[in-house]
Amino acid sequence: MKWFVALVLALCMVTPAFAGEDPYIAIVGNDALDYNGFYFSPKYIQFLYDQTNPSFPAVCYAGLTPTPDGCEKFKAQFPINQPEVCDLSGLAGGNPNAAVMSPFKGTFEWWVRLPKAPSGQINLVLQCGVLKPNALAFYGEQAMELCAAETGEIVAPGNCVRALSDPGQQVNKPAALPMITAIAYPGPYAGFTTPFNLTAFKNPGTYSIVFDTAGAIADTAVAKQVTQILDGTAGARILLKACMDKSIVVKIPVEGQVNVKGQYEADLNQGDMIYVKMEVPRNGTVDVYCHAQSLRLQGVGVHP
16 A cells, blocks of 8 residues: 555656647637637647637736737728638638738738647748639639639730740749738737747748848848748748648747847747738739638647
């Protein structure tokens, strides 16, 4: 009996050291209660956590935050009143979307809290509807089957036609690609107070980092081949395919690391907020439809 009691006590003492690391997925709102099943497989649903559980950060926190009420949210420049163009049946009950229509510029913004302290790189996964210009108006529910597109696509004259490229020509229009801004803001358990821009790895790439002589992430031509600061500039463009995932692999922030903007990174904790903005430039070639769950954070984190 004494050995049994000793074993139980030993297990109790050791258990906290094995809290474990497991996957997480985070979206705008309460991750486990607000998700729409049209966008999430059963495999993904396992990794969405209930933010009413005190072990996980609440949706709203009145501390330093980019939103006035401290809440997770989605915001678009234009009304959120468009249908889910990725739903071919029209019956799946997808989320209402906002649209940026070619050739106008527009923005989509997401504020999402980390449910766990990340222990690895963070994936920003974007999935939006992308159609050739005015396809929804012409074809309604059939638009995606007839006029699916990708951002930066060179559209030819005619109805839903992509232009062919010849050798020596661009296969897309780089200036028409959306630009990404991503910033970390402190949450209730943060060890930092000053927000900073996140840095992404080029994908595919070497997944290495080039440092300058002072130990900061270098801002040189060679450095820009492997990492990219997500600051909404021309180097932070992405190519989205209609209704498909586009994953941006963000380097895990490191306490005291200086990025190319001269900002100090910090280790992230659960409850810290990630702000992501996607700007579709003027003279874009396609129509882009996004909604609150068009962005999700994915990674591996320390279970609270």
